[in-house]
Amino acid sequence: MSYSTKIVNSKLELMSYKTQIIHLFSLAFEKDMDESLWEWAFMENPCGDPIVSLCFEGDVLVGHYAIIPYDLTYQGQVIKGSLSMTTMVHPEHHKKGIFVELAQQVYGVAEELEYDLVFGFPNKNSAPGFERKLDWVIDKEYHVIKITKNDINQYFSELGPESLRFDLNNKELIDWRLSKPNCNYEQLNDGLIVKEFEGSLDIMHHEREFSDINDDINLSIISKCAPEDSNVLFDYVFGYRFFNQDLKNLPITPSLILSDVF
Structure with missing residues (x-):
């Protein structure tokens, strides 16, 4: 051929x-x-x-x-x-x-x-x-877990190091990202973006601020936790390759707003 x-x-x-x-x-x-x-x-x-x-x-x-x-x-x-x-x-x-x-x-x-x-x-x-x-x-350490707001501190007890992440200050980028066809996104505050899905909320992006969410609603969120944790829905495999070697040691924060594109 x-x-x-x-x-x-x-x-x-x-x-x-x-x-x-x-x-x-x-x-x-x-x-x-x-x-x-x-x-x-x-x-x-x-x-x-x-x-x-x-x-x-x-x-x-x-x-x-x-x-x-x-x-x-x-x-x-x-x-x-x-x-x-x-x-x-x-x-x-x-x-x-x-x-x-x-x-x-x-x-x-x-x-x-x-x-x-x-x-x-x-x-x-x-x-x-x-x-x-x-x-x-x-x-391969990340998983999508299903929890409520009351469980947040169990999975996010401390802020991690500053990392590469989605740019919330780029309005043009946010407007495009939240206009994905056939999806219902909402920006609840400056650091929290959610998507309604089957009666629960997918946490698309967060900065450890969940005050705008009701206590009893189910949340799907990315976390590093044990794979046998009872709240794990599925594994979340994330990968990358740096072209700019000056940045290769920087941590990256994966989020559903990065992956839920196609």
Whole structure:
């Protein structure tokens, strides 16, 4: 088989491949893509243009890897982050090294454009590949837990060190992030963003301030805790790779507002 690849770093150019990308998604994941969600994530993102690597066999799209710009903040400084998105390979072209090649191409462009890091939330099947083949650091200590406000201090007794995090001061970023199609988000105060889900609240972002939440409502929240804890709903695998080596030792605070994108 002979493959060709193409890097796309323009929203306008990427739109010309939309139909092929949506078709590949349906083959790779055996479900239809929400087109409004794709346009929101890739076209409406206020942080800039995505970087997408496409793999073709002839005229047929058989591989796709992308990152979208996703700025973070540290001590008031903007950190040029990117979120790993929609890794997909045509079912008939697995185990050909396509994913790794496409990702390496994307990271090369990201470094040229002076991105500081890429981060993402691979599932348990893909996380080892990111770690071994793409030099990601994978953190498996986080879990999503289901608790009420009365349990908060049990899981968050002390403030952690200042870290890279979602930028609450970037109004354009917040407005875009909370406009994700088919979701109901609410910013309760300057440090707390929630999403209604099946009668409970997903804590999308918090700064240890929960006073605006009723005591008896169920909360889904990220925490480092023992995997056998009875409140654990599921594991939350988080990974990253720094391009800017001057920042590589900085801690990163994962949150649902970073992962709940696509």
